[in-house]
Structures are given as C-alpha cells and as structure tokens.
Amino acid sequence: MSDLMTCMPFSQLMNWVLKEHNTKGTVFGIHRPYVADQTKTMEIFGRKLETAIGPAAGPNSQLAQNIVASYYAGSRFFELKTVQKMDGAELAACVNKPCIKADDECYNCEWSTELYVPQAQNEYIKAWFLLSVIAKEFGLGSMDGFQFNISVGYDLAGIKTPKIDGFIENMKEAKDTECFQECKKYLMEHIQDFKNVTAEDVESISSQICNSATISTLHGCPPQEIESIAEYLLTEKGMHTFIKCNPTLLGYDYARKTMDDMGYDYVAFGSFHFEDDLQYTDAVPMLERLQKLAEEKTLEFGVKITNTFPVDVKAGELPSEEMYMSGKSLYALSMTVASNLSRDFGGKLRIAYSGGADYFNIDKIVGCGIWPVTMATNLLKPGGYQRLQQIAQKLEAQGYQPFTGVDVAALQKAVEEAKSDRHHVKSAKLPQSRKSAEAVPLVGCYTAPCEDTCPIHQDIVTYVKLAGEGKMDEAFQVILDKNALPFITGTICAHACMGACTRNFYETPVQIRDTKLAAATAGYSAGLAALKVTGDCGKNVAVVGGGPAGMAAAYYLARAGAKVTLFEKRELLGGVVRYIIPDFRIADEAIDKDVSLLLKLGVDIQTGKEIADVAQLRESYDAVVLAVGACEPGTLRLEAGETMNALDFLEKFNRENGQVAVGKNVVVVGGGNTAMDTARAAKKTAGVENVYLVYRRTKRYMPADEEELLLAVEDGVEFRELLAPVKLEAGQLTCKKMVLGEVDASGRRSVTETEEEVQIPADTVIVAVGEKVPTEYYKNCGLAVDERGRVKVDSKTLESGIAGVYVIGDGLYGPAVVVKGMANAKAAAEAIVGAEVSTLCGQPSDKSAIYEKKGVLAEPCSDRPESSRCLGCATVCENCVDVCPNRANVSIKVPELEMAQVIHVDYMCNECGNCNSFCPYASAPYQGKFTLFANEADMADSKNDGFAVLDKETCRSKVRYLGNEFEWAPGADTALVGGLEMIIQTVCREYDYLLDI
Incomplete structure (x- = not known):
C-alpha cells in the first residue's frame, strides 16, 4: 500500500459530512457532537473562541477531515500541522513508517506535513469552510467561534521562500486563492442541500483564515535565529506570534532525575540536545525583547509549551534511531518549563500549552491561566477525537476567565502534583502486549480482549453487565458456567483479563475480579441451590490432588455427569491456596464455598489419602486426572549459610498464625508473586522488624504482578534491587552488585555481575525461586517425562502416555496462576467426557450505550457499577476507527450482518501505524483489514486484500482476496466469501461518498 495520502475534493468532503450525518448520525465516525455554549466564549488574537482546546500541530490537524472530526467533538482552536520548505515526496522519503506508537507514553518519528505546502494550504481552507458550515447547519456553535493557528518552521530562510511566504499570506487572506473560490462556489451552487445554512451565511464566511502563527524550530536552532523568525512574523507579517519551547530548557540533570523518579528510567537520552538547544539563560532575555516588541506592535506574543522530547530508540519502538516522546511522560517536564517561565515573568508571559494534556489535568492547566491547550497523544488513543467532548464540557x-496572567503558585503546585500523579507516572511494571496471537479477520473482527486473555474464556462482559443491572443471581449463573472456583478466583486471581482490558488505554481497567466476587457473594445461595448435574456421561473418574486444578476438574466432570472421586493427601481441599497463600490474602471461608459447589454436584471427597500407585487406581476408574501440584521445592545454594524455603515458611506462617521464629531481619530472595507473599507475611511475623526483598534486576523486571508488588511496598517491604546473593555469615547476607545492560527487542534488559559487594542484615534468608514439577513421582507412576522432567502429554487433551491418565495444574509445566490450572482441568474434562463442559452465555451489549462511553474517561467509583465503564468490545470494538487521525478505518453497517464491519480506506492512510498499537489482534488493521482502493493503480501498489469499485451503479469491482485478483459483480461465481460481497455492495449502496475521490 502507498503511504501517500490523497486529498479529497471539497465536494466529496461536504457530501460525506452531510450524508453521514443525516443517515448515520455521525461525522467521520464521531458519534457525539459538542455544542458550544455561546454565552461562555473567550477571546484571543482579537477573535472569539468557544473552547480553549484543540489538536496540536501533528497527525490530527493535517487533513481537512481530521480538523472536521476534531471540531465536531469539541475543538475550537486548531494548531495546523507545521509547514516548511521541504515537503511532499522529498519529506516523505525522510520519514520511516510506521511513525507513531502511542499505546502508553507516545513516540513518533515524523514532524511537519507530508503534503506539499499548496496541498496543505488547500486542506486548511477546505476545513475552514467545512467548520463554518457545520457550525450553523448542525447547531454546534457560532460560524466564527473557532480559530486556526499556523505552525511554520524551521528557519528564517525557509520561511521567506516564496512557497512558505505565499502560504502565510494566503492564510492571512485567502479570498483570491483558487481553493477558497471553489469552496464558496460549490456551497452557493448546492445551497439547497442545507437546512439551516443560507447564501448569506456562505457570503459571511471570512477569508481571513488566520492571524496567528506558532514558530517551530529544529533542535539546535540558535537563539538568534529563533528571535529573527519571531521578529519577522511580528513586524513583517503582522501576526500574533508564539514560539515553541523545548523541554531541554530544563537542563539534562533535572530532566533525567524527573524521568527516573517518575518511573521512566528506561527512556534513553543523552545530554547533546540539552547542550545544543536554546539555553534558559538565553531564552528569558530573548522572550523579554520579543514581548516588548509585540506590545509596540499591539500584537499578542507568547510561548507554546512544549515541543516533543527527543529520545533514543532502544527497543525497536519505531524504525528510526531517534524518536520524539510526548503524552503523559512529558506533562511534568512541560509544566515545569511553564512554571519556570511564569515565575521569571511574574505570570505576565502568555503561554499556550501542549504536553500530556487530557481530561484529568485540563482544569488545572486552564485554571492556572494557561490556554489555549492543544493535544495530540490524547487523541491518538482509543476514544480518539471523541475524548474532546468530555474535556470541552469540563472546561465549560x-x-x-480572560487572560490576566498566569497563577504562578497554582502552577508550581500542579508541577509537584504531576510528579506523583498516577495518570502520569509510569507503572511499576512495564505493560505486557495486549495483543492476541491471531491475525485480524476481514469480517467480524470485534472481540473482547478480557475474554480472549482469560484461560477459561469466561463471559466477562456479560456477567459485568448483569451485575451492573443488579442481577447478581444471573451474573453468578454466568460465572459458574465456566468458572469452577468463583470465590478463589474472585479473591486472588492474577486477572490477566484486567491487564488486557481496553480501559487500560483510558485510565484503569474495569474491576473484573471485584465484580466477580461481588456477584458470587450476592448470588451464592441461589446459585448453590440451582447448581445441578447437566450431563450424562456416566464415567467413573478419579482426581488425584485437591488443589485448585483438581477441584476444577472434579467440578467440570461431575457437572457433566461423571461419578467423581477426589483424593487429597491433606485434611482439607485447597492446596497451595489454603495452605501456602497467606490467610490475610484469602480466608478459608472463601475456599470452603468453592468446595461446597463440589459437594452439591455429588463429588466424593476423600481427604487424608495419598495416591502412590496410579496404575492400580486406573484399574478401578475409567480415567484418572493427576493434579498433584509442583511440590518439589526450588533451591538456591549459597557459598555459606542455610536458607529457608518460601513454601515451608508460608505454611508455618498460616498454621502458627504468624508466630514463626525467623529473627528481626529477614531477607526474601526472588521476584515472583510467591516472593511478594513471603515478604508480606514476613513483615507480619512476630518479632520481625525489617524485611528486605533481594532481586538481581529492578522492580520493573520482576515477574510478580504489579498489584502484588505494590502491596508489598505498601506493607513496608524494602526492595533491594540489582543484587545477587552470595553467602550468609554472622547475620549478614553478602550480595554481588549487578548492573543492567542494554534493552533488547523484547524490552527486557540484560544484567551483569560486578565485583562490588553489598551486605544486608539477615537473621533468616527465605528463598522464593520457584517450585519444580514432581518428576520422580511421575517416573514412579510409569509416566514418560521430557528432558526437563515434565510429564509428556498430548498438548490438547493433556492425556499422558498411559491411556486414560491425564495431567493438569502446576505439576504439568510448573507453577502458574489458578485460572491456568482451571483451563487445564477443563481441557482434560472435555477429553474424558467427549463434549464441551460449558456453554456460551455471552449476551450482546447495547451498541448505543457503548458509543456513549467511548472517549469518556472515568475511574472506578463506588457510586456506580463497573458495567458503566465496560466498553463491550465484543459488540463494538472499533479501536482502529477511534485512533486513526485520518479516519482511514471506517465502520460500516452491513444490513445482513449483525456486527458493523471495519474497512480500511487506502487513499486516506499514510501508514502512521497507530491503529496497530490498539488493535487486539496480532496484525495491523491498516494492513490486515479489507481495503477500499480509489482505483486499480492504487490496488496494484498494495498487498492488502481489498477492492476497487469500477462501477458503483452495478458494484462491479476489482477484488484481491487470499492473494488472487479477479473482477467481481453481484451474482458472480467467485471465491469471494459472502460477508465480503455484502461489504462491497453496502459501500456502493450506502457509503457511496467513499467512492467520489
């Protein structure tokens, strides 16, 4: 596919907007418009402004449709994408694609418009007309309630070239441009297409598009050059002028320390730009001179804070050596620049802002007297442009307040708050990929990542929805269909589902685990009464091991009609969960409730029975399921001194209610969840004063879940990172100091041992380095094992080499989360029963309700159910639609199909790659979705499956499908599947404005 965008003619844009709005109720895929309160406007540059927000110069202000979508959602101040003398194909050759990665903090390696400057000018003129018209036609605000701000760069010589000079002059006065005249002519000739816009309204559209400019300069631009550009724009062009400032004004040491303290220690940057860029000591007097000059010219002058921050590419984030960081990680730095300048100018320097602005901080920024505020990263995340509506409403x-100065004290307070604000600091653990292993399908791609990630694929969206409606009994029934241990998992599940939740791209994941436990607690009595055997398999099955995996296997089998005997060597069921996990994390009562489900289903529970002879047991049962756990202790050998095993310690802790003699100083070695449990339990053990957790890497690279890690920190565990234990002598643990190496492509850093030693007080060293599978037990049972001592099983059924003997749980591949053991149990049970042991309980969500939530940031709150935050991704995903700045991914409603379908519009795409970050599938929508091409030539320039409509009246099209190219028309006998045929016909019939290019 080509990365060159095609500019749509004004006629297509206008027709598209009107037809989509009138037939679909949306504009460029934006569902909810912002209607400005015209009694609450402000003024800047001598012109009215209805809101103080809009897109920053970047991907969201490059094309006319981008600007329209932004306006419809709430923007009124538009910082147009930067123009410079290098443009078009010459510039495109310098920009590697993909060029945007915005899944957390944002990185990009693109800068000014990829269009030719005359094209960019025309896009801005077309957008000017479109906004003027829809403001009146759709009742969104005043026809003159918005402003355009041009961004020009990067040196004075370039700005003075005829190309850029002509651009500036035409943006100041556009009436003689061909584009302005064409737009006006089209509107006058089609005035009958409008309900509210009159010919007088069209005549009233101002030709003076822009009277302000923001100067963008490259890193390393001398202060004299910056000042000369500003002087030129003020004196020669008579434009209100802002200068973009860089975070490098803060100095390397401050920036490095701030980034490290906020958790961005992995972001690599050197001191070069800090030394080469404009220095703060030069900036202040320069700005003072320009401020005075602007006053003499009766023009407004200020700074735009801030430009993006250059950092090194270390983990293959983008195909470049250097990239520019923005978003949440830039907020504290940008606000500090604003604070420093405001302090030194007594609050009298006008500041426009961009750098991590979003719903959570917009009131603080504007409340300090800083506006307008523009944003890019925020609009590149799920919800996209729609996020602007909530922000505009909050400011409204x-x-x-009119600008009278910046509140220096309030701004400084905001800076300090930003450094610890959870919306801006980096999480303790680097987020894992939220993508599945599957390629995005051409038809019906909507999926719920939470359900896909859950090993037993619970119907999460449905039970969260039912719980939100107060239907707890029904919610619990849905949970019980697939989940054999609702109380255990509702209490301690590692909740991979929440890690995959799309809400992570907004603020905080839907609290799925808490909702499950609430539904289980409220629905327990009714659920237990209703629970019954639903199958009739009639098999006699023995389950060996009464831990979570064994309990789950007994549940699934018994419900399917098997006669199940569950053998457990201890006195009570629950295994590791009951005996090892500290009781402050899960109470026995929760485990007992899950046991009661087995009793209700008729499981014969035989405790105090250890099974050593599986062959003999197999003679009495149709099948045997081994769920014996990873019971071999992991070890760590020291040069001197003895250690205690973590599981032994935890079991004693539970059994003796924390009365374990381990001394005052305890060191826990390890970085997994068991290590966190051990450290927290040690902290609560009688007589213990200090607990140190030693790990050879840093917190960020520990395998423990972030939640468990943070709980350990909260309990007062002292983390001693980058240490490797050597010996324990005389109450001191000697450790070698480690250093982190470079980041590899996976984002993990290597570690190297140094000769430097560190000593830690240690009366007891507890080792939590992972348990091992019971290899000898398997051998004694006659089961074949691999070179790692793991029993050999069929990967799907988990049946061993002995027919009818299945192996599940931690004893299969090693310690894992509870729900993974349940997935093993479900697989083995289905193999034994010969049928599914659960049903499909999923219910579609209300589409209109989902669209009402899109773009709305909302933290969990006790006043509302979590269903109010669930985005119902299995019914409506459309992340790729939301996040595409150019609107190149389009959702269409195909009458014959239940779900809306997403197609990719090739001529609108510049391959920025942003949709790849947020698609839950392994592939990128701009490459993997069924693609609409403008013509056959564009199709030939691409490898995508897709179509080019040759005759929209008959729908005759050139199609590429599964690598084969052919002509297709309704009724043609081709290999094209029905869903794709319907998509093509729907585009021709109901979305024909896509074909007017």
Missing part, C-alpha cells in the same frame, strides 16, 4: 462547567 469550570467557566472561562
């Missing part, structure tokens, strides 16, 4: 409720 806050009320606008």
Whole structure:
C-alpha cells in the first residue's frame, strides 16, 4: 500500500459530512457532537473562541477531515500541522513508517506535513469552510467561534521562500486563492442541500483564515535565529506570534532525575540536545525583547509549551534511531518549563500549552491561566477525537476567565502534583502486549480482549453487565458456567483479563475480579441451590490432588455427569491456596464455598489419602486426572549459610498464625508473586522488624504482578534491587552488585555481575525461586517425562502416555496462576467426557450505550457499577476507527450482518501505524483489514486484500482476496466469501461518498 495520502475534493468532503450525518448520525465516525455554549466564549488574537482546546500541530490537524472530526467533538482552536520548505515526496522519503506508537507514553518519528505546502494550504481552507458550515447547519456553535493557528518552521530562510511566504499570506487572506473560490462556489451552487445554512451565511464566511502563527524550530536552532523568525512574523507579517519551547530548557540533570523518579528510567537520552538547544539563560532575555516588541506592535506574543522530547530508540519502538516522546511522560517536564517561565515573568508571559494534556489535568492547566491547550497523544488513543467532548464540557462547567496572567503558585503546585500523579507516572511494571496471537479477520473482527486473555474464556462482559443491572443471581449463573472456583478466583486471581482490558488505554481497567466476587457473594445461595448435574456421561473418574486444578476438574466432570472421586493427601481441599497463600490474602471461608459447589454436584471427597500407585487406581476408574501440584521445592545454594524455603515458611506462617521464629531481619530472595507473599507475611511475623526483598534486576523486571508488588511496598517491604546473593555469615547476607545492560527487542534488559559487594542484615534468608514439577513421582507412576522432567502429554487433551491418565495444574509445566490450572482441568474434562463442559452465555451489549462511553474517561467509583465503564468490545470494538487521525478505518453497517464491519480506506492512510498499537489482534488493521482502493493503480501498489469499485451503479469491482485478483459483480461465481460481497455492495449502496475521490 502507498503511504501517500490523497486529498479529497471539497465536494466529496461536504457530501460525506452531510450524508453521514443525516443517515448515520455521525461525522467521520464521531458519534457525539459538542455544542458550544455561546454565552461562555473567550477571546484571543482579537477573535472569539468557544473552547480553549484543540489538536496540536501533528497527525490530527493535517487533513481537512481530521480538523472536521476534531471540531465536531469539541475543538475550537486548531494548531495546523507545521509547514516548511521541504515537503511532499522529498519529506516523505525522510520519514520511516510506521511513525507513531502511542499505546502508553507516545513516540513518533515524523514532524511537519507530508503534503506539499499548496496541498496543505488547500486542506486548511477546505476545513475552514467545512467548520463554518457545520457550525450553523448542525447547531454546534457560532460560524466564527473557532480559530486556526499556523505552525511554520524551521528557519528564517525557509520561511521567506516564496512557497512558505505565499502560504502565510494566503492564510492571512485567502479570498483570491483558487481553493477558497471553489469552496464558496460549490456551497452557493448546492445551497439547497442545507437546512439551516443560507447564501448569506456562505457570503459571511471570512477569508481571513488566520492571524496567528506558532514558530517551530529544529533542535539546535540558535537563539538568534529563533528571535529573527519571531521578529519577522511580528513586524513583517503582522501576526500574533508564539514560539515553541523545548523541554531541554530544563537542563539534562533535572530532566533525567524527573524521568527516573517518575518511573521512566528506561527512556534513553543523552545530554547533546540539552547542550545544543536554546539555553534558559538565553531564552528569558530573548522572550523579554520579543514581548516588548509585540506590545509596540499591539500584537499578542507568547510561548507554546512544549515541543516533543527527543529520545533514543532502544527497543525497536519505531524504525528510526531517534524518536520524539510526548503524552503523559512529558506533562511534568512541560509544566515545569511553564512554571519556570511564569515565575521569571511574574505570570505576565502568555503561554499556550501542549504536553500530556487530557481530561484529568485540563482544569488545572486552564485554571492556572494557561490556554489555549492543544493535544495530540490524547487523541491518538482509543476514544480518539471523541475524548474532546468530555474535556470541552469540563472546561465549560469550570467557566472561562480572560487572560490576566498566569497563577504562578497554582502552577508550581500542579508541577509537584504531576510528579506523583498516577495518570502520569509510569507503572511499576512495564505493560505486557495486549495483543492476541491471531491475525485480524476481514469480517467480524470485534472481540473482547478480557475474554480472549482469560484461560477459561469466561463471559466477562456479560456477567459485568448483569451485575451492573443488579442481577447478581444471573451474573453468578454466568460465572459458574465456566468458572469452577468463583470465590478463589474472585479473591486472588492474577486477572490477566484486567491487564488486557481496553480501559487500560483510558485510565484503569474495569474491576473484573471485584465484580466477580461481588456477584458470587450476592448470588451464592441461589446459585448453590440451582447448581445441578447437566450431563450424562456416566464415567467413573478419579482426581488425584485437591488443589485448585483438581477441584476444577472434579467440578467440570461431575457437572457433566461423571461419578467423581477426589483424593487429597491433606485434611482439607485447597492446596497451595489454603495452605501456602497467606490467610490475610484469602480466608478459608472463601475456599470452603468453592468446595461446597463440589459437594452439591455429588463429588466424593476423600481427604487424608495419598495416591502412590496410579496404575492400580486406573484399574478401578475409567480415567484418572493427576493434579498433584509442583511440590518439589526450588533451591538456591549459597557459598555459606542455610536458607529457608518460601513454601515451608508460608505454611508455618498460616498454621502458627504468624508466630514463626525467623529473627528481626529477614531477607526474601526472588521476584515472583510467591516472593511478594513471603515478604508480606514476613513483615507480619512476630518479632520481625525489617524485611528486605533481594532481586538481581529492578522492580520493573520482576515477574510478580504489579498489584502484588505494590502491596508489598505498601506493607513496608524494602526492595533491594540489582543484587545477587552470595553467602550468609554472622547475620549478614553478602550480595554481588549487578548492573543492567542494554534493552533488547523484547524490552527486557540484560544484567551483569560486578565485583562490588553489598551486605544486608539477615537473621533468616527465605528463598522464593520457584517450585519444580514432581518428576520422580511421575517416573514412579510409569509416566514418560521430557528432558526437563515434565510429564509428556498430548498438548490438547493433556492425556499422558498411559491411556486414560491425564495431567493438569502446576505439576504439568510448573507453577502458574489458578485460572491456568482451571483451563487445564477443563481441557482434560472435555477429553474424558467427549463434549464441551460449558456453554456460551455471552449476551450482546447495547451498541448505543457503548458509543456513549467511548472517549469518556472515568475511574472506578463506588457510586456506580463497573458495567458503566465496560466498553463491550465484543459488540463494538472499533479501536482502529477511534485512533486513526485520518479516519482511514471506517465502520460500516452491513444490513445482513449483525456486527458493523471495519474497512480500511487506502487513499486516506499514510501508514502512521497507530491503529496497530490498539488493535487486539496480532496484525495491523491498516494492513490486515479489507481495503477500499480509489482505483486499480492504487490496488496494484498494495498487498492488502481489498477492492476497487469500477462501477458503483452495478458494484462491479476489482477484488484481491487470499492473494488472487479477479473482477467481481453481484451474482458472480467467485471465491469471494459472502460477508465480503455484502461489504462491497453496502459501500456502493450506502457509503457511496467513499467512492467520489
């Protein structure tokens, strides 16, 4: 596919907007418009402004449709994408694609417009007309309630070239441009297409598009050059002028320390740009001179804070050596620049802002007297442009104040708050990929990542929805269909589902585990009463091991009609969960409730029975399921001194209610969840004063779940990172100091041992380095094992080499989360029963309700159910639609199909790659979705499956499908599947404005 965008003619844009709005109720895929309160406007540059927000110069302000989508959602101040003398194909050759990665903090390696400057000018003129018209036609605000701000760069010589000079002059006065005249002519000739816009309204559209400019300079631009550009724009062009400032004004040491303290220690940057860029001591007097000059010219002058921050590519984030960081990680730095300048100018320097602005901080920024505020990263995340509506409404409720100065004290307070604000600091653990292993399908791609990630694929969206409606009994029934241990998993599940939740791209995942436990607790009595055997398999099955995996296997088998005997060597069921996991994490009562489900289903539970002879047991049962756990202790050998095993310690801790003699100083070695449990339990053990957790890497690279790690920190565990234990002598643990190496492509850093030693007080060293599978037990049972001592099984059924003997749980591949053991149990049970042991309980969500939530940031709150935050991704995903700045991924409603379908529009795409970050599938929508091409030539320039409509009246099209190219028309006998045929016909019939290019 080509990465060159095609600019749509004004006629297509206008027709598209009107037809989509009137037939679909949306504009460029934006569902909810912002209607400005025209009694609450402000003024800047001598012109009215209805809101103080809009897109920053970047991917969201490059094309006319981007600007329209932004306006419809709430923008009124538009910082147009930067123009410079290098443009078009010459510039495109310098920009590697993909060029945007915005899944957390944002990185990009693109800068100014990829269009030719005359094309960019025309896009801005077309957008000017479109906004003027839809403001009146759709009742969104005043026809003159918005402003455009041009961004120009990067040196004075370039700005003075005829190309850029002509651009500036035409943006100041556009009436003689061909594009302005064409737009106006089209509107006058089609005035009958409008309900509210009149010919007088069209005549009233101002030709003076822009009277302000923001100067963008490259890193390393001398202060004299920056000042000369500003002087030129103020004196020669008579434009209100802002200068973009860089975070490098703060100095390397401050920036490095701030980034490290906020958790961005892995972001690599050197001191070069800090030394080469404009220095703060030069900036202040320069800005003072320009401020005075602007006053003499009766023009407004200020700074735009801030430009993006250059960092090194270390983990293959983008195909470049250097990239630019923005978003949440830039907020504290940008606000500090604003604070420093405001302090030194007594609050009298005008500041426009961009750098991590979003719903959670917009009131603080504007409340300090800093506006307009533009954003890019925020709009590149799920919800996309729609996020602007909530922000605009928040500012409208806050009320606008004319600029009288910046509140220096409030700004400094905001800076300090930013450094610890959870919305801006980096999480303790680097987020894992939220993508599945599957390629995005051409038809019906909507999927719920939470359900896909869950090993037993619970119907999460459905039970969260039912719980939100107060239907706890029904929610619990849905949970019980697939989940054999609702109380255990509702209490201690590692909740991979929440890690995959799309809400992570908004703020905080839906609290799925808590909702499960609430539904289980409220629905327990009714659920237990209703629980019954639903199958009739009639098999006699023995389950060996009464831990979570064994309990789950007994549940699934018994419900399917098997006669199940469960053998457990201890006195009570629950295994590791009951005997090892500290009781402050899960109470016995929760485990007992899950046991009661087995009793209700008729499971014969025989405790105090250890099974050593599986062959003999197999003679009495149709099948045997071994769920014996990873019971061989992991070890760590020291040069001197003895250690205690973590599981032994935890079992004693539970059995003796924390009365374990381990001394005052305890060292826990390890970085997994068991290590966190051990450290927390040690902290609660009688007589213990200090607990040190030693790990050879840093917290970020520990395998423990972030939640468990943070709980350990909260309990007062002292983390001693980058240490490797050597010996324990005389109450001191000697450790070698380690250093982290470079980041590899996976994002993990290597580690190297140094000669430097560190000593830690240690009365007891507890080792939590992972348990091992019971290899000898398997051998004694006659089961074949691999070179790692793991029993050999069929990967799907988990049946061993002995027919009818299945192996599940931690004893299969090693310690894992509870729900993984349940997935093993379900697989083995289905193999034994010969049928599914659960049903499909999923219910579609209300589509209109989902669209109401899109783009709305909302933290969990006790006043509302979590269903109010669930985005119902299995019914409506459309992440790729949300996050595409160019609107190149389009959702279409195909009458014959239940789900809306997403197609990719090739001529609108520049291969920025942003949709790849947020698609839950392994592939990128801009490459993997069925693609609409403008013509056959564009199709030939691509490898995508897709179509080019040759005759929209008959739907005759050139199609590529599964690598084969052919002509297709309705009724043609081709290999094209029905869903794709319907998509093509729907585009021709109901989305024909896509074909007018």
